[in-house]
Amino acid sequence: MEDVLEVYERPYDPKHPLVCVDESSKTLHDTPRGTLPMTTGQPSCEDYEYKRNGTANIYMAVEPLVGKRKTFETDQRTKRDFAELLRYLSDDAYPDAEIIALVTDNLNMHSPACLYERFEPAEARRLTQRFEWHYTPEHGSWLNMAEIELRILSRQ
Numbered sequence: 001m002e003d004v005l006e007v008y009e010r011p012y013d014p015k016h017p018l019v020c021v022d023e024s025s026k027t028l029h030d031t032p033r034g035t036l037p038m039t040t041g042q043p044s045c046e047d048y049e050y051k052r053n054g055t056a057n058i059y060m061a062v063e064p065l066v067g068k069r070k071t072f073e074t075d076q077r078t079k080r081d082f083a084e085l086l087r088y089l090s091d092d093a094y095p096d097a098e099i100i101a102l103v104t105d106n107l108n109m110h111s112p113a114c115l116y117e118r119f120e121p122a123e124a125r126r127l128t129q130r131f132e133w134h135y136t137p138e139h140g141s142w143l144n145m146a147e148i149e150l151r152i153l154s155r156q
Contacts, residue, residue: 007101007134012065017094020062020103021085022147023077059085061093062149069149083118083127090130102131105147 007018059072059081070093074081086102094100112133115124 004103004134004136007103008064010101015096015098016101017063017097018065018101018103019089019094020064020147021059021089022105022149023057023059023082057081060149061085061089079114080118083114086115086127086131087119090127097130099129100131101134103134103136105136 010016010018055076057074057077059074060069061072062069072085072088089100089102112124112128112131115127118124119127
């Protein structure tokens with residue numbers, strides 16, 4: 001726990017951004033009876049009956065010191081998808097960063113090993129070296145700012 005709290009106390013440095021990552025599975029629903037159109041001052045109305053249309057996975061990447069967040073949708077939660085998220089963070093979102101402090105929970109796929117399963121060894125090694133890994137303690141994933149953001153999103 002102290003490790004994650006120490007990372008959160010660091011001052012903002014664009015060359016060493018702090019990024020929190022987590023994911024959540026969501027059930028996809030459809031309304032077979034449709035919706036009533038919105039009227040002025042009133043939200044759209046839906047029938048309580050719904051049809052289940054499978055699930056989707058939402059990855060959340062949060063940079064809490066800047067107030068940035070980005071979501072990514074995938075069909076399922078896999079090591080390959082997590083590795084692609086890390087590649088995006090490294091090469092697209094933070095290409096000028098020297099190293100990215102990454103806070104995540106202890107899920108088995110949240111490790112550098114996912115990069116080696118997805119990419120060639122040289123590329124996986126390059127990406128692994130771009131991250132400074134920090135794990136929330138077991139039963140302490142509530143310390144992850146991305147998990148907090150996902151909870152807020154699920155209540156909206």
